[in-house]
Every structure is written in structure tokens, then in C-alpha cells.
Amino acid sequence: MIVALLILHGLLAVALLGAITHQALSVLTIAPAxxxxxxxxxxxxxxxxxAYVTPIVVLFAITAIGGALLxxxxxxxxxxxxxxxxxxxxxxxxxxxxxxxxxxxxxxxVYWLFWRKPHGPETAAARRYLTWLLAFFVWWxxxxxxxxxxxxxxxx
Amino acid sequence: MKDSRLTxxxxxxxxxxxxxxYYDLALFRYYPEVRQFHxxxxxxxxxxxxxxxxxxxxxxxxxxxxxxVPRNMAERLWPGWAWIIPTAxxxxxxxxxxxxxxx
Numbered sequence: 312m313i314v315a316l317l318i319l320h321g322l323l324a325v326a327l328l329g330a331i332t333h334q335a336l337s338v339l340t341i342a343p344a345x346x347x348x349x350x351x352x353x354x355x356x357x358x359x360x361x362a363y364v365t366p367i368v369v370l371f372a373i374t375a376i377g378g379a380l381l382x383x384x385x386x387x388x389x390x391x392x393x394x395x396x397x398x399x400x401x402x403x404x405x406x407x408x409x410x411x412x413x414x415x416x417x418x419x420x421v422y423w424l425f426w427r428k429p430h431g432p433e434t435a436a437a438r439r440y441l442t443w444l445l446a447f448f449v450w451w452x453x454x455x456x457x458x459x460x461x462x463x464x465x466x467x
Numbered sequence: 468m469k470d471s472r473l474t475x476x477x478x479x480x481x482x483x484x485x486x487x488x489y490y491d492l493a494l495f496r497y498y499p500e501v502r503q504f505h506x507x508x509x510x511x512x513x514x515x516x517x518x519x520x521x522x523x524x525x526x527x528x529x530x531x532x533x534x535x536v537p538r539n540m541a542e543r544l545w546p547g548w549a550w551i552i553p554t555a556x557x558x559x560x561x562x563x564x565x566x567x568x569x570x
Contacts, residue, residue: 417477
């Protein structure tokens with residue numbers, strides 16, 4: 312059961328990572344050159360950012376809940392093993408992950424609000440920076456989650 | 468909850484989460500080895516998870532502040548605070564969590 316939940320959590324995280332990365336790149340202020348080639352990056356950025364808002368909110372919340380359900384197993388099995396092997400940095404990056412996810416959950420209402428309503432240019436910067444902040448949280452959590460899940464193979 | 472109240476909730480959440488974390492103000496504690504929730508500390512029940520309790524504390528406190536702030540004041544809030552204050556909270560957290568990486 313716990314393995315199935317872990318795999319589901321990972322798959323939802325992949326979907327969230329893709330959605331937030333599309334949106335984060337789409338709100339870059341640097342516009343692609345008008346006569347420039349239609350590169351992969353331009354295609355990746357050239358999306359309707361508003362279409363990603365609800366999926367990102369839902370995926371972030373569900374993935375966080377999945378992580379919360381997995382957390383007891385981590386606390387019982389993994390963390391003591393890391394402590395026994397004096398691996399403080401691994402515990403540290405995970406602790407940062409849990410803080411970022413919690414702060415991200417709190418940001419979801421204002422993120423959703425600023426994207427949902429056409430507030431105009433006065434909220435454009437806030438929208439962009441909130442998106443980048445959430446993107447940082449998701450990338451950190453994704454990388455740390457995967458490294459810790461595979462840490463026995465990663466470390467010598 | 469009106470729009471301005473949602474903004475205040477989000478602005479306050481990160482700060483109050485860090486306060487709950489730093490001062491150990493978890494609303495409740497979960498002991499995974501015995502699968503029990505407790506309001507108070509119980510040292511004999513094995514490892515403890517405080518994270519759920521910190522989130523609950525921050526949620527309740529942020530919601531209380533969001534409803535307590537007068538509406539006209541909430542509506543005059545500059546939108547930039549919505550990302551600046553959470554970013555400052557993240558930076559503060561990262562500075563505090565350096566403790567894991569220095570010997």
C-alpha cells in the first residue's frame with residue numbers, strides 16, 4: 312500500500328512539475344524575438360498560463376496530502392537511519408522540503424486569486440513572483456524527494 | 468472569505484507557520500509508532516510528528532487575522548506584499564536551517 316502511494320505521489324509530482332514549469336517560463340518578461348526561430352524553449356513558454364492555474368492548485372494540494380500520508384513511514388524508517396549514519400544534510404534538505412510545502416499550501420489561495428481575476432498590470436508582478444516561488448518549492452521538493460527515495464543507491 | 472481576506476491569509480500563513488515551528492506551537496502532535504494524536508507532549512510514545520500541528524496552528528491563526536483585519540484596510544493592501552513577505556519567510560527559514568549543513 313505504501314509503495315503504491317509513493318508511486319502515485321511521484322506521478323502527481325511529475326505532472327505538477329510540468330505544469331508549474333510551463334507557467335513559470337511563460338511569465339518570463341523576456342519575450343522571444345519576433346522574427347526568431349520557434350525553438351523548443353519558445354514552444355514550451357508559449358502556453359496559456361491561466362489554463363494551468365486550477366490544475367496547479369489541485370495537484371499541489373493533492374501531492375502535499377499524499378506526502379503527508381507518506382510522512383509517518385519516513386519518520387519511523389528513513390529519518391532514524393539517516394541519523395544513525397550521521398547524514399544531517401539529508402535530514403536538513405528534507406526538513407526544508409516540508410517547510411516549503413507548508414508555506415506553498417498557504418500561498419495557494421492568493422496565487423489562485425491573482426490568476427483567476429483580471430486584476431490588470433498592478434498584480435502582474437505579484438502573479439509572476441508567486442508563480443516562481445511555487446515553482447522553486449515544487450522543484451526543490453521533487454529533487455529532494457527523489458534523492459532521498461534513492462539515497463541508498465546514491466550514497467557510497 | 469472575500470478576496471482581500473484570502474490575500475491576508477496567504478501573507479500571514481508563511482510567517483505564522485515559521486513562528487509555530489520556531490516556538491514549537493504545534494496545535495497537536497502525531498505519534499506514528501502508536502498511531503495516536505495528542506494535544507500535549509507524550510515522551511513515551513516514540514517519535515513525534517509536529518508538522519501537521521504547525522500547519523494547523525498557522526491555518527487557524529492566519530484565518531483569525533484575515534477575519535480580524537478591517538475590510539477597508541485589507542482592500543488597500545499593496546499586492547506586492549503577497550510575494551515579498553512569504554519570500555522573506557522562506558529566506559529566514561533557509562538561514563535558520565543552515566544548522567543542518569554546518570558541523
